[in-house]
Amino acid sequence: xxxxxxxxxxxxxxxxxxxxxxxxxxxxxxxxxxxxxxxxxxxxxxxxxxxxxxxxxxxxxxxxxxxxxxxxxxxxxxxxxxxxxxxxxxxxxxxxxxxxxxxxxxxxxxxxxx
Amino acid sequence: xxxxxxxxxxxxxxxxxxxxxxxxxxxxxxxxxxxxxxxxxxxxxxxxxxxxxxxxxxxxxxxxxxxxxxxxxxxxxxxxxxxxxxxxxxxxxxxxxxxxxxxxxxxxxxxxxx
Numbered sequence: 001x002x003x004x005x006x007x008x009x010x011x012x013x014x015x016x017x018x019x020x021x022x023x024x025x026x027x028x029x030x031x032x033x034x035x036x037x038x039x040x041x042x043x044x045x046x047x048x049x050x051x052x053x054x055x056x057x058x059x060x061x062x063x064x065x066x067x068x069x070x071x072x073x074x075x076x077x078x079x080x081x082x083x084x085x086x087x088x089x090x091x092x093x094x095x096x097x098x099x100x101x102x103x104x105x106x107x108x109x110x111x112x113x114x
Numbered sequence: 115x116x117x118x119x120x121x122x123x124x125x126x127x128x129x130x131x132x133x134x135x136x137x138x139x140x141x142x143x144x145x146x147x148x149x150x151x152x153x154x155x156x157x158x159x160x161x162x163x164x165x166x167x168x169x170x171x172x173x174x175x176x177x178x179x180x181x182x183x184x185x186x187x188x189x190x191x192x193x194x195x196x197x198x199x200x201x202x203x204x205x206x207x208x209x210x211x212x213x214x215x216x217x218x219x220x221x222x223x224x225x226x227x228x
Contacts, residue, residue: 001173009154033216042204043157045216088156101172102217104149104156 002027002093006105014113019076021108023089030094032065032072033102038085046074069094079112086110115140118220120205126226127195135190135223137205145208145215146188147172148180150201151222157204163188195227 003026013019023032031050035043047056049065049072056063062075072089086109090102121136139146147162159172163182177199179191188207192199203223208215 004156006156042219042222043206043217044219048216090157101159101162103173104158106154106156 002091002103004089004091004103004105006089006108008108009106010109010111012111012113013079015081016078019079019083019110021074021087021089021110023072023074023091023105025070025091025103027070028094029069029091031092032069033090033092034063034072034074035088035090035104036085037088037107041085043088076110079110081112081114084110084112117141118205118207118218120203120220120223122223123221124224126228127192128228129195129197131195133192133195135192135203135205135225137188137190137220138186139188139205139207139218139220140186141207141209141218142185143207143218144185144210145217146182147206147217148178148188148190149204149206150174150199151204152201160190160203192225197227199225200227201225 005024033048034046037043047063052069053067054065060077064073086107088107089105118139144165148160149157151157158174160178161180163169166182166185169180205220206217208217
């Protein structure tokens with residue numbers, strides 16, 4: 001079945017440093033979504049990428065979708081303590097009848113030291 | 115709108131007991147799903163529904179049953195609880211089963227099976 005691998009599992013940074021998490025799928029995706037989960041909270045939708053090579057920005061966050069639609073990345077510039085949490089990618093398999101079925105990566109836990 | 119609500123927030127069961135985790139949404143979403151979250155494993159799909167009267171299995175369905183008699187409600191039943199079902203359970207919903215609809219998550223139910 002489809003597998004989505006996310007690295008690194010943990011990332012500790014000093015406030016102001018940059019952060020990147022990478023997501024790789026074993027199969028071609030129709031789209032990829034990114035979620036953030038604060039400690040003790042629930043996942044919250046950040047963004048969705050659909051097109052091959054797509055790049056989207058949200059303030060200090062930059063999201064990319066690979067040309068082959070099998071990988072993606074999230075980059076945070078100049079981290080702040082409010083960025084603390086777990087970042088998940090979630091991919092939907094291309095083709096078939098996988099309506100809305102997301103396969104989540106294991107997540108990257110980000111801690112930011114002030 | 116209350117969004118996606120889940121009850122209870124916490125539950126302790128003994129091995130062999132059964133119970134139902136409740137999930138409701140007031141956004142008229144067609145698609146609803148149940149995930150479990152375990153440390154280092156991301157979110158894994160248990161069961162999902164693309165509309166009232168329609169359910170299907172996800173990645174880890176064994177030991178769980180679901181039904182969808184109304185658009186609003188999607189309860190998850192544990193038939194005979196086992197320690198391996200200790201986890202945090204999230205219910206999610208989205209506007210439609212079409213590809214790429216962002217998912218809205220409930221606050222979660224933390225379940226411990228002793």
